[in-house]
Amino acid sequence: MTSTFITATGTGIGKTLVTSVLTRQLRARGKTVRALKPVISGFTDETLAESDTAELLRAMDRPVTPETIADISPWRFAEPISPDMAAIREGRTIDFLKLIEFSDGPEQTDHTLIEGVGGAFVPLTDNHTVADWIAELSIPALLVCGSYLGTLSHTIATLEALNNRRVRVTGIIISESPDSPVPLAETQASLGRFVGTVEIACLPRISSWQEAIDLTGLVG
DSSP states (O other), X not given: OEEEEEEXXXXXXXXXXXXXXXXXXXXXXXXXXXXXXXXXXXXOGGGGGGSHHHHHHHHTTOOOOHHHHHHHOOEEESSXXXXXXXXXXXXXXXXXXXXXXXXXXXXXXXXXXXXXXXXXXXXXXXXXXHHHHHHHHTOOEEEEEOOSTTHHHHHHHHHHHHHHTTOOEXXXXXXXXXXXXXXXXXXXHHHHTTXXXXXXXXXXXXXXXXXXXXXXXXXX
């Protein structure tokens, strides 16, 4: 079984798109995939069908029901803010040890894809961030970044910070932003001069997963 964590330089960058595409591409190759979004904020019953969790369920060809939602996203919060703050507003907390246990669960599949919440350093608890979550799992990560103005600094800084946590980033995926100031290839070339041997893939804006480039080589 191969496990991969999908994180990002910030929120709204494209983690769910990447996780969904990877899930569908791996399944198209005959692989079994367990896609998880253990923590999600900005989730309500009214937005259930359009949620990131629902998209991952559809990518696995599973029905979208309250039971399946809870199965892959047990920590759900209504406010669209960082999980630590969202939890406080609901009088709840995220038990970090239980989060690790859930993410490292016993289900046997060819691939487990764990989508994070927000950016790589968004707080989960009083003293844990998403980066701590990845490091504790000791699994490789994919870093999703945008192509907006400022993404070079955000991506290089996030990669360096993850390296300092001994998180092994095996690939960077540039998910095209609506307001890209330059072509994706230019962003890729510039990043490539600063990220060592980390592979960089470009994901242009797409209308269906079949249009995406093959990302399966990034997950082993």
